[in-house]
Amino acid sequence: MARILVVDDEVGIRELLSEILNDEGHEVVSAENAQSARSARATQHFDAILLDIWMPDTDGVTLLKEWAGQNALAATPVIMMSGHGTIDTAVEATRIGAIDFLEKPITLTKLLKAVSVALNRGKAPAVSARPASMVQAAPVVVASVPGMMPSVLQAVTTEPAAAPSPPGLDLPLDAPLREARDAFERVYFEHHLAREGWSMTRVAERTGLERTHLYRKLKQLGIELARKKAEANSA
Structure with missing residues (x-):
């Protein structure tokens, strides 16, 4: 740091x-x-x-x-x-x-x-490990084993389950369109932030936004990253 x-x-x-x-x-x-x-x-x-x-x-x-x-x-x-x-x-x-x-x-x-x-000016170049978020897992090859339970085979071959979707959205449908849209976007971004472990890089990729635009959008919606991270870490 x-x-x-x-x-x-x-x-x-x-x-x-x-x-x-x-x-x-x-x-x-x-x-x-x-x-x-x-x-x-x-x-x-x-x-x-x-x-x-x-x-x-x-x-x-x-x-x-x-x-x-x-x-x-x-x-x-x-x-x-x-x-x-x-x-x-x-x-x-x-x-x-x-x-x-x-x-x-x-x-x-x-x-x-x-x-x-x-x-890094003046520092000797160092070989560092790539961040875990950028390391792709090696492909898993699963052989067909006679007698293997289908549930076990499925657990090995499928991707990790995605985080559950947020509960029913309590959106102000009677409000003006802009207010309803902001309410939806706030729930949408908080869902993806929690799902991606508060990694702005992964959230940007997931939502299709450039990171600078994403920061501005979160600020506009009143989503305080520092406070949300602290709440997630203390949970």
């Missing part, structure tokens, strides 16, 4: 990036402007920083130059972000010392790749 500082004046961007990085197992601290970022760095160590360029008090490039002058970029890699950046801005930021430049809207793949590169 790494500690990451997210610096952006837009609260929606801070919340979205925090949720994604928290789900990846990182600890995230948010700062709404350059002064907050300075204060956070003065009291805490960070393994990486995501820094927006356009901010109201001091812009990100100026803050990056300030940290470069303090020789602080060697210890903490900085990834720049901007929704209005140009090639010249990206070149200047990397020349100053930024490790990467992400253009908004930031895709999940680019975000996680940039963070991974930043966190």
Whole structure:
């Protein structure tokens, strides 16, 4: 787990990036402007920083130059972000010392790749086991054995039973369509989250949504991932 500082004046961007990085197992601290970022760095160590360029008090490039002058970029890699950046801005930021430049809207793949590169900068490549969620089970070959009970054969050859569907849906059918739809979607996503062990990757695959879109949808529906995970773990 790494500690990451997210610096952006837009609260929606801070919340979205925090949720994604928290789900990846990182600890995230948010700062709404350059002064907050300075204060956070003065009291805490960070393994990486995501820094927006356009901010109201001091812009990100100026803050990056300030940290470069303090020789602080060697210890903490900085990834720049901007929704209005140009090639010249990206070149200047990397020349100053930024490790990467992400253009908004930031895709999940680019975000996680940039963070991974930043966190592994200077580290020797290590061979690690693939996550259990990505390891496919070897095919099971079942020979026909005389006298084998059909129920035993079925238990060996069939896939694990899917989680039971949620009980009868108590949907507000007399409500406006949008409210009824939101109620159904809330039950739908909570069902799949519980079924997939709160793995956002598997839920995204199951529901056919890109993960960034999935985060936004859950936030819109008021589904609090951290609280739901805690409830599931304590059950």
